[in-house]
Amino acid sequence: MSPWYVKPMKLENESLTAENIAAGVAYCGLMCGLCFLADKCDGCKTANNRCDHNCSDKGCPQKTCCESRKLAGCWACHDLASCEKGIYSLGNMSKVKAFATAIKDDGLERFTGNVVACLTRGLSVEKGKDFDGLPIPEVLAQLRSGGL
Numbered sequence: 117m118s119p120w121y122v123k124p125m126k127l128e129n130e131s132l133t134a135e136n137i138a139a140g141v142a143y144c145g146l147m148c149g150l151c152f153l154a155d156k157c158d159g160c161k162t163a164n165n166r167c168d169h170n171c172s173d174k175g176c177p178q179k180t181c182c183e184s185r186k187l188a189g190c191w192a193c194h195d196l197a198s199c200e201k202g203i204y205s206l207g208n209m210s211k212v213k214a215f216a217t218a219i220k221d222d223g224l225e226r227f228t229g230n231v232v233a234c235l236t237r238g239l240s241v242e243k244g245k246d247f248d249g250l251p252i253p254e255v256l257a258q259l260r261s262g263g264l
Contacts (some may be wrong), residue, residue: 119185120241121217121257132149132235133227133229133232134225134229134231136149136227137150137231137232138224138225138227138228140154140159141189141219141224141228142159142160142161142167142178142179142180142183142189143160143161143182143183143187143188143189143190144178144179144180144189144190144202144203144204144213144215144216145175145178145190145191145212145213145214145215145216145217145218145219146160146203146212146215146242147215147228147231147241147242148160150241150242151167151242153166153167153168156239160176160179162206175252176202176203177200177201177202177203178190178201178203178204179242180240181193181201189216189219190204190213190216190222191216191217191219191220192220195247196207196213196216196217196220199213208251209249209250209251209252210252211247211248211250213252214247214250214252214255214256214259215227215259217252217256218230218255218256218259218260219258220248222260227259229260230259230260233257233262233263234258234259234262234263235248237262237263238263239258239263246258247259
């Protein structure tokens, strides 16, 4: 276990490892494997993409932008801080933008390790409301502390 993130406790679902979560991080920073559609969808970077944002008439602005710029995700973009497209329309109150910011600042491995630590402490990172309605700096602080 690497020392740069909080050591996770035992998870009920053993497949929720940092490595499995990292494999399914969407362009925007959402974690496809934690989505309510995970049993029907293989993630936004696959042909079997069932994400509501991708399936809308407009499509997903984050996916479109990243693919056109050949970026692995929004975290690789120099415009992330000022972006308010699509799922980032909440600006400084977007937990998803906070996730992308954490990946940009800390790296994917550290980010997903911190997500697992939060999950093991009972926080609902993706599906629930534990990170909703918080400004980006507060989301980042909670993530980086492993939910402590």
